[in-house]
Amino acid sequence: MKKNLYLLLVVVALLCTFSCKEEKILVNPHLTLSEETGYVFSDTAIASGVSFKIKVICNSNNGSNLTNLEVKQNNTIILNYGLNAPSLEKEVTLTKTSNEIDTIDIIIRNYDGLSATKSLRITKTSSPYNDIIIVDNITIGAQNNTTIGSFLDVETGIVYTQDSAFNHQSLIDILYYYNSTDLNCFSSAGGNIAGIFTGPTSPENWTTKNTTYFSRNPINITNDEFVNCQNDSLIIAHIFSDGGRKAKSLKANQFWAFQTQSGKYGILKINAVSDENSGTINISYKIQK
Amino acid sequence: MKRVFCLIIICFTHKCIIAQDTTKLISLKEITITASRINSKYYEMPSSVAVVDSSYLTQFPQSNIDNVLQTIAGVYVNRSSGIFSKNATTTMRGFSGSNRVLVLYNDLPLNQFTGGGINWHLFNVTSVDKIEIIKGANSSLFGNNAISGIINIKTQDPTEGFHFNTSMSYASFNTFALKNTISYNNIKNDKGYYVVANLFYRKGDGYYIQNETDTTREKLFLNERGVEIKYKYQFNSKNSILLNYNYYSDFRGDGIKIYEPIGGYYKDLSNLFTATYEKEINKVHISIKGMFHHDLYKQHTEKINKTGDKYKLYDVWETTYDYMFLANAIKPFNDKFKINFGADFKSGKLNGIDKYYTSTDYIERGGNLFNLGLFAQAEYKTLNKLIFSASFRFDKTCFYEGYLFAKGTTSETNIPNNSHELYKNSNWNGFSPKIGVKYLINRNISTFVSVSTGFTPPKLDDMVSSRKINKGFKIANPYLKPENVINYELGSSQILFDKLQLDHSLSFSQGRDFQYFITIQPETAFETAIYQRKNIGKVNIFGYEITAKYNVLRNLFIYANYAYFNPIITEIASQTDNDKILVGKKLNETPFHQAFAGVSYKSDKFSVFLASNFIGEQWADELNTLKLEKYFTVDTKLQYKIYKGFYLNLLIQNVFNKLYIDKKGGLCPGRFIQAEIEYRF
Numbered sequence: 001m002k003k004n005l006y007l008l009l010v011v012v013a014l015l016c017t018f019s020c021k022e023e024k025i026l027v028n029p030h031l032t033l034s035e036e037t038g039y040v041f042s043d044t045a046i047a048s049g050v051s052f053k054i055k056v057i058c059n060s061n062n063g064s065n066l067t068n069l070e071v072k073q074n075n076t077i078i079l080n081y082g083l084n085a086p087s088l089e090k091e092v093t094l095t096k097t098s099n100e101i102d103t104i105d106i107i108i109r110n111y112d113g114l115s116a117t118k119s120l121r122i123t124k125t126s127s128p129y130n131d132i133i134i135v136d137n138i139t140i141g142a143q144n145n146t147t148i149g150s151f152l153d154v155e156t157g158i159v160y161t162q163d164s165a166f167n168h169q170s171l172i173d174i175l176y177y178y179n180s181t182d183l184n185c186f187s188s189a190g191g192n193i194a195g196i197f198t199g200p201t202s203p204e205n206w207t208t209k210n211t212t213y214f215s216r217n218p219i220n221i222t223n224d225e226f227v228n229c230q231n232d233s234l235i236i237a238h239i240f241s242d243g244g245r246k247a248k249s250l251k252a253n254q255f256w257a258f259q260t261q262s263g264k265y266g267i268l269k270i271n272a273v274s275d276e277n278s279g280t281i282n283i284s285y286k287i288q289k
Numbered sequence: 290m291k292r293v294f295c296l297i298i299i300c301f302t303h304k305c306i307i308a309q310d311t312t313k314l315i316s317l318k319e320i321t322i323t324a325s326r327i328n329s330k331y332y333e334m335p336s337s338v339a340v341v342d343s344s345y346l347t348q349f350p351q352s353n354i355d356n357v358l359q360t361i362a363g364v365y366v367n368r369s370s371g372i373f374s375k376n377a378t379t380t381m382r383g384f385s386g387s388n389r390v391l392v393l394y395n396d397l398p399l400n401q402f403t404g405g406g407i408n409w410h411l412f413n414v415t416s417v418d419k420i421e422i423i424k425g426a427n428s429s430l431f432g433n434n435a436i437s438g439i440i441n442i443k444t445q446d447p448t449e450g451f452h453f454n455t456s457m458s459y460a461s462f463n464t465f466a467l468k469n470t471i472s473y474n475n476i477k478n479d480k481g482y483y484v485v486a487n488l489f490y491r492k493g494d495g496y497y498i499q500n501e502t503d504t505t506r507e508k509l510f511l512n513e514r515g516v517e518i519k520y521k522y523q524f525n526s527k528n529s530i531l532l533n534y535n536y537y538s539d540f541r542g543d544g545i546k547i548y549e550p551i552g553g554y555y556k557d558l559s560n561l562f563t564a565t566y567e568k569e570i571n572k573v574h575i576s577i578k579g580m581f582h583h584d585l586y587k588q589h590t591e592k593i594n595k596t597g598d599k600y601k602l603y604d605v606w607e608t609t610y611d612y613m614f615l616a617n618a619i620k621p622f623n624d625k626f627k628i629n630f631g632a633d634f635k636s637g638k639l640n641g642i643d644k645y646y647t648s649t650d651y652i653e654r655g656g657n658l659f660n661l662g663l664f665a666q667a668e669y670k671t672l673n674k675l676i677f678s679a680s681f682r683f684d685k686t687c688f689y690e691g692y693l694f695a696k697g698t699t700s701e702t703n704i705p706n707n708s709h710e711l712y713k714n715s716n717w718n719g720f721s722p723k724i725g726v727k728y729l730i731n732r733n734i735s736t737f738v739s740v741s742t743g744f745t746p747p748k749l750d751d752m753v754s755s756r757k758i759n760k761g762f763k764i765a766n767p768y769l770k771p772e773n774v775i776n777y778e779l780g781s782s783q784i785l786f787d788k789l790q791l792d793h794s795l796s797f798s799q800g801r802d803f804q805y806f807i808t809i810q811p812e813t814a815f816e817t818a819i820y821q822r823k824n825i826g827k828v829n830i831f832g833y834e835i836t837a838k839y840n841v842l843r844n845l846f847i848y849a850n851y852a853y854f855n856p857i858i859t860e861i862a863s864q865t866d867n868d869k870i871l872v873g874k875k876l877n878e879t880p881f882h883q884a885f886a887g888v889s890y891k892s893d894k895f896s897v898f899l900a901s902n903f904i905g906e907q908w909a910d911e912l913n914t915l916k917l918e919k920y921f922t923v924d925t926k927l928q929y930k931i932y933k934g935f936y937l938n939l940l941i942q943n944v945f946n947k948l949y950i951d952k953k954g955g956l957c958p959g960r961f962i963q964a965e966i967e968y969r970f
Contacts, residue, residue, distance in 0.1 A: 065548070067602055067646035067647050068646060068647050068648055068649065070648075070649065077699060080648050080649075080699050080700075080701075081647075082599065082600040082601055082602065082646075082647025082648060083600055083647065084547070084548035084549065084591065084600065084602055084646075084647070085548065109646075109649075111602075111646055
């Protein structure tokens, strides 16, 4: 009996020895922001439209590997970075929006789902530049397009059909058409357009004819400059004095500066265009408020 | 029309009219095919039927049970990584998708409602007695999945007394395997019990599935174990109960290692219980069967994009439950007429979780399918020459409690954040008739004609799972409908000169509401490809098969077969241009031509099997832009009896080291050599 008991004890001891697993350390990762010159690391004030950098420094704190770095600006994900390493240094560039206060949340997560966070409040400083209206991915139809209108109200981004535009003449700043002479072309009711649109509601018969002027040629800016533009600094930098009433031969990825009847300046980007009188053009634009 | 029919019959049988009576190949004809559900004789069935017996299985150069199915005309097995494949995909007669082949295990359907297929690793080759293959649509018998055919794996009963069988093997890629079988049979005078236990273990370092230029490549390692326990109690010759338990677990590499210590891997744990009770009362054979299958699956994946700046790490956990009850009664009225009727109940449940570590995405998904089927079957023989077989089945299938919950989702998963979708329940009815006539011209020649139907509801995974797949992202389609197939077939069987058996079959199948995996959004530089399974429309498959078995000498056999199938999409239900482009395209992942040739010899001390396989070209994508090359492989197995009960086995697969590429661009392992020592007590 005693012998059996000893045997049982030995078996239990062996089982305990071999069944012991190395304990996994569950600790939150560690996160700091670099205080080097040129990086934002605490609450501060920055002018709208100005870019700034943060440098995230984090480590696993002897726990599981880091797997995800997330940076959010006003709850919009700016960076969602995957990794599998015990440490990370990552530089992130952000742009101050026109909001009075931007909240920047930086979250580092490890494999166990544990996290460390930092938040920054970026207040808007007074700026010599003004806020702008941003409109993305508007599709406008050419003159023979039966489903999408050709007339744009740039303040609201609403596209009107010819009949509807006739009833909102004072709101229409830009119209789009395609013909063999001008190819893809932007103009306005005051642009002396004849024979393109037909019928009693065609712009020739309008009583209010807004005129929009366009830069003579596409302007030379980068896509990043356009995307990051949060105030009218870029627009002001491209104010023109000798504009024309048409922007012809429009092609994808071109940028054009324009000025509406009310004197507001803007920049538009051609995202996509189809070369036919029943086709469409897709644009994004930014205009002074 | 009559003349045409007569001409076809003459054409199919003219060679055989001069044939002599045979005795040697006749034994196969007497085999009872239990997959017919009415226990029909092999030679009386108005269908294309093939049988693989245990002798063939033992001799054949296989490392997994599905290898042997590749030798059947019209059956295509995709196990491109050999023993290191996560699973095998078995398809038949030009239909892609393993969910279109119904697999039975001792007459019990095994296909899971989740993915439609089965885990081929559950079966231990040493315990298999025979494999029955009935080709063509057959939903009138078992309902779902029997779109292109039925495969029935039958395990063997142990011989009387105590027996022990053990084997050890060492193979390429540092692969070690161990198999043990212990059995005790105490059935005497039709009363008693037997018990059999099979144990299996295999471990291997694996091989690189990716090219040398891929810096993230890792070996497809393997570690698997299985247990099978079978117990039968026989009350008398007409009353018995059979219990079966199968356990299988594996741990396999996925061939990619970036930062994780062992890279990506798969883990699977399966438990399968089956029970069969059989009783004969007043010549009525009653059979009641039950099955429970529980599967736990984990996938741990890491990936990095081509530019090396986007790393992903995520886990997938899936739990599935499948259970069913089948009951039927066979009533023979006389030698010529018998009927069979019964009811089946099947249910399946899926719960899945996808957790991403490199982003905040977290998805839960799941759902249930339930099926109730009622069937009736009749077989009538007349004039000793004609056998009429008719059956029909009504199926009611319900999809319910489907859900998809997502939180913290990003562009990684393309699912709206905080999704809380409860999918609408669906009910479908299926009516599947079959009618066939077999004409026994004489003892050696027969011909048949049949019209049969297939019905299969959607897979749970397709209805509820929005998840990452190898080539992109898959979107759930809770609006999928069942697929239906009608199959017309004309076939013949002849035995010539007492030595040569020839089987032909000509078939035409038409699939309606065909479920097909198609691209919703192609891959771009910025976005991953998105796929979804849809009911695309109609598919026509025309095919021809010929099989020959030649008994050259007493123990020398030559086998050969060829199959051609041409599956074409003929009609698209969708109005979108993207989908319409599929009209005229061939189904992917199914070869148009296949051929097999083999020779086997067996003496008291020595046996050898030399097998060769030809797999023709096939399309890898639905737009038929990427063609997989044809390939030809040769396998062999030699067995030598060293001493009483001691055997030495040498297996060589892919003798000429043909390196072919699979549909995912992965390399096959090439030549695989295995030496095994076996002891039978």
